[in-house]
Amino acid sequence: MRERKDSEPAIATGTPVGVVGAGTMGIGVAQCFAEAGYPVVVVDPDPAALGTGPARLRAGVRMAQLLRRRSSASTGAGAGAGAGAGAGAGAGTDADSGTDSGRGTGAGRGTPAPSSPSPEARVVWSEKLSDLAPAFFVVECAREKVPVKEEILRQLDQVCGPDTVFASCTSCIPITRLGSFTGRPDRVIGTHFMNPAPLKDAVEVIRAPGTSEGTVRRTVDLLAEIGKQALVVRDAPGFVTNRVLMLTLNEAATVLGEGTADAETVDRIFQECFGHPMGPLRTADLIGLDTVLDSLEVLREFTGDERFRPCALLARHVAEGSVGRKSGRGFYQYPEQRQRPEHHLVSRGGASHG
Numbered sequence: 001m002r003e004r005k006d007s008e009p010a011i012a013t014g015t016p017v018g019v020v021g022a023g024t025m026g027i028g029v030a031q032c033f034a035e036a037g038y039p040v041v042v043v044d045p046d047p048a049a050l051g052t053g054p055a056r057l058r059a060g061v062r063m064a065q066l067l068r069r070r071s072s073a074s075t076g077a078g079a080g081a082g083a084g085a086g087a088g089a090g091a092g093t094d095a096d097s098g099t100d101s102g103r104g105t106g107a108g109r110g111t112p113a114p115s116s117p118s119p120e121a122r123v124v125w126s127e128k129l130s131d132l133a134p135a136f137f138v139v140e141c142a143r144e145k146v147p148v149k150e151e152i153l154r155q156l157d158q159v160c161g162p163d164t165v166f167a168s169c170t171s172c173i174p175i176t177r178l179g180s181f182t183g184r185p186d187r188v189i190g191t192h193f194m195n196p197a198p199l200k201d202a203v204e205v206i207r208a209p210g211t212s213e214g215t216v217r218r219t220v221d222l223l224a225e226i227g228k229q230a231l232v233v234r235d236a237p238g239f240v241t242n243r244v245l246m247l248t249l250n251e252a253a254t255v256l257g258e259g260t261a262d263a264e265t266v267d268r269i270f271q272e273c274f275g276h277p278m279g280p281l282r283t284a285d286l287i288g289l290d291t292v293l294d295s296l297e298v299l300r301e302f303t304g305d306e307r308f309r310p311c312a313l314l315a316r317h318v319a320e321g322s323v324g325r326k327s328g329r330g331f332y333q334y335p336e337q338r339q340r341p342e343h344h345l346v347s348r349g350g351a352s353h354g
């Protein structure tokens with residue numbers, strides 16, 4: 001692996017992209033870069049997450065390929081065209097946006113030729129952050145807790161070269177706060193990928209006052225290389241997406257808890273009256289109720305606004321380990337998707353939260 005010149009696309013030199021966290025978002029983000037031809041190193045300290053990571057990534061790649069084939073069959077167009085019914089990890093769902101269904105496969109522009117190594121073969125899995133030393137760009141996708149991200153960023157700052165950009169997939173934490181944990185706030189930026197990342201065409205990019213122009217440019221260019229459009233916003237708790245969405249999800253859980261309607265009816269009202277693809281409760285299940293709860297707590301802490309206090313039903317589900325699709329149960333049951341419930345109990349410190 002030779003050193004990369006600033007003007008040279010990193011893909012030409014085999015310089016890896018780093019991903020921290022092998023959960024819902026980390027796997028999706030790793031898939032996006034691997035499908036575009038980048039070597040990727042994924043780091044997670046949890047052996048269960050690392051153990052199931054390759055199979056989850058393979059399943060995501062297969063789903064994206066299936067959607068691309070379907071899309072070209074139905075439109076007569078080439079790979080990467082809109083697939084319409086967003087599926088994949090979310091099977092026709094769309095979280096952290098609650099609006100459009102998954103369009104296309106996201107990996108359009110950078111999709112390598114069929115003879116190249118498979119995307120899975122480009123991904124290396126590790127429990128050590130020090131394995132990210134050669135990365136030119138690291139996307140942090142660990143849990144939505146300030147102390148967790150602080151520890152990771154402080155370590156990355158020691159491990160990676162001074163030029164490496166740290167991008168966070170945080171849902172709500174201000175990028176200014178994350179940048180303050182490093183000696184390079186000018187190279188810290190938010191890349192809020194939507195879920196499922198490989199099926200979404202746009203990324204909310206958060207530019208803090210301290211983020212340099214060069215970092216914004218590098219990030220926007222890199223996202224373009226993997227077929228994603230960057231929508232750049234200023235730094236604020238929850239940015240644009242989750243400032244609005246998390247309040248909606250919390251209120252939907254509140255009306256469910258108060259017995260105003262059952263879950264199916266709440267979601268159908270949003271689908272059939274407002275044209276939303278899935279409704280707020282299914283969206284919350286897809287995001288992960290633990291992530292929704294963490295996000296609301298972060299929003300409440302950073303805005304001081306009690307409107308973000310997580311409702312009792314949401315807290316109860318999380319305390320019971322019913323964290324949505326990824327655990328097989330949330331506001332709905334997902335018997336076919338019981339992937340790694342033990343991981344979610346372990347990683348929440350015994351599911352005592354809430």
Ligand SMILES: NC(=O)c1ccc[n+]([C@@H]2O[C@H](COP(=O)([O-])OP(=O)(O)OC[C@H]3O[C@@H](n4cnc5c(N)ncnc54)[C@H](O)[C@@H]3O)[C@@H](O)[C@H]2O)c1
Pocket residue numbers: 020021022023024025026043044045046049095096140141142143144145148151152169170171172192193194195286287288291295347
């Ligand atoms: N789920 C969504 O729909 C969604 C969408 C956009 C952004 N996000 C954000 O992305 C981030 C990840 O969310 P997720 O849903 O993938 O969570 P997740 O719970 O599915 O995965 C988090 C992963 O981080 C790992 N982790 C914990 N501590 C770590 C550490 N010190 N180093 C490395 N890895 C560590 C855990 O083991 C776990 O595998 C959060 O900040 C979340 O707010 C989530």
